[in-house]
Amino acid sequence: MRVAAHTDQTVHEILQSMVKKGWRITEQRRTLATLFAHAEGYLSPRDVYDHMTKKYPGMSFDTVYRNLRLLSEMGVLEQFYLNDGLKFKARCQSHHHHHLICLTCEKTYTFEFCPMPSVPELPASFDVVSHRFEIFGYCSDCKQSRKQEKEADKEDE
Amino acid sequence: MRVAAHTDQTVHEILQSMVKKGWRITEQRRTLATLFAHAEGYLSPRDVYDHMTKKYPGMSFDTVYRNLRLLSEMGVLEQFYLNDGLKFKARCQSHHHHHLICLTCEKTYTFEFCPMPSVPELPASFDVVSHRFEIFGYCSDCKQSRKQEKEADKEDE
DNA sequence: CTAGATGCAAACGATTTGCATTACT
DNA sequence: AGTAATGCAAATCGTTTGCATCTAG
Numbered sequence: 001m002r003v004a005a006h007t008d009q010t011v012h013e014i015l016q017s018m019v020k021k022g023w024r025i026t027e028q029r030r031t032l033a034t035l036f037a038h039a040e041g042y043l044s045p046r047d048v049y050d051h052m053t054k055k056y057p058g059m060s061f062d063t064v065y066r067n068l069r070l071l072s073e074m075g076v077l078e079q080f081y082l083n084d085g086l087k088f089k090a091r092c093q094s095h096h097h098h099h100l101i102c103l104t105c106e107k108t109y110t111f112e113f114c115p116m117p118s119v120p121e122l123p124a125s126f127d128v129v130s131h132r133f134e135i136f137g138y139c140s141d142c143k144q145s146r147k148q149e150k151e152a153d154k155e156d157e
Numbered sequence: 158m159r160v161a162a163h164t165d166q167t168v169h170e171i172l173q174s175m176v177k178k179g180w181r182i183t184e185q186r187r188t189l190a191t192l193f194a195h196a197e198g199y200l201s202p203r204d205v206y207d208h209m210t211k212k213y214p215g216m217s218f219d220t221v222y223r224n225l226r227l228l229s230e231m232g233v234l235e236q237f238y239l240n241d242g243l244k245f246k247a248r249c250q251s252h253h254h255h256h257l258i259c260l261t262c263e264k265t266y267t268f269e270f271c272p273m274p275s276v277p278e279l280p281a282s283f284d285v286v287s288h289r290f291e292i293f294g295y296c297s298d299c300k301q302s303r304k305q306e307k308e309a310d311k312e313d314e
Numbered sequence: 315c316t317a318g319a320t321g322c323a324a325a326c327g328a329t330t331t332g333c334a335t336t337a338c339t
Numbered sequence: 340a341g342t343a344a345t346g347c348a349a350a351t352c353g354t355t356t357g358c359a360t361c362t363a364g
Binding site: 181182183184202203218219222223226242243 | 328329330331337338339
């Protein structure tokens with residue numbers, strides 16, 4: 001199956017969504033948009049804060065949270081509860097698909113197969129609204145590092 | 158497709174898991190086991206606390222959390238982040254399957270179809286560890302109440 | 315200019331921890 | 340009896356809120 005690196009929303013698309021909603025484009029929001037447009041996986045509020053404060057040392061956590069929440073409500077970002085808390089990434093706007101998610105680096109890889117068409121008939125009494133299908137594992141990069149760790153462990157014995 | 162009401166672990170099975178791990182069976186843990194064995198859907202720590210304090214008015218929140226965590230680590234309970242926080246339910250031990258989840262009452266309905274066998278070949282470079290597939294919607298009970306609410310809304314106009 | 319965005323500090327809710335007491339085994 | 344489980348209170352963490360100040364439009 002064709003599995004693509006995550007296709008991002010462009011910075012421009014994200015900023016456009018903000019403008020459409022009548023929100024102001026501040027320096028920080030521009031940087032935030034750039035961050036998410038280029039991110040390959042899920043980011044925690046902490047990740048975002050750390051990244052932003054490098055450029056804007058005065059930036060506060062509540063501004064990060066405020067913008068994450070606003071962008072989520074707007075549909076620009078999607079949330080996902082991963083291992084150790086809520087994470088965010090730019091929602092794929094293009095088309096419906098699912099993800100491979102690396103348990104180590106939390107990068108996502110798009111794949112096109114959707115199981116819903118092959119699901120046998122569900123009870124008519126249940127109104128289907130949405131579904132989720134994710135495959136978890138280790139991407140080639142992280143698999144590599146895990147392998148090396150194991151070998152290092154053996155040497156210790 | 159055959160969709161069954163959730164098949165629970167029995168109280169006995171849950172207690173056995175505790176004993177196997179060398180944990181003591183207290184009055185409260187017995188009640189906790191009974192609660193989860195009979196629960197039809199996900200329970201929040203708050204739900205559990207409310208249920209437990211009816212029987213044991215002195216029971217504290219931290220005991221609820223401690224036991225939820227222990228039971229989760231033991232594999233008796235599974236966690237799920239649903240809308241408004243972390244929820245718990247007895248893990249289905251019997252066999253692999255997936256769930257319909259009602260967005261209102263959070264009850265779960267088991268179905269037997271698993272999409273993994275039909276997934277086209279994934280890149281060999283990705284080590285698959287697990288997957289999740291859930292279908293969200295409204296069960297017949299909650300659909301009914303939603304319908305009634307809508308009608309009530311119309312009358313207000 | 316002026317509504318919306320930010321920084322600060324404080325509030326808040328959910329969860330965890332330390333310690334003395336209680337109760338399974 | 341001895342050790343694990345509990346209750347209590349306080350600490351901690353992540354997230355939200357109120358308000359004065361600042362800034363994009």
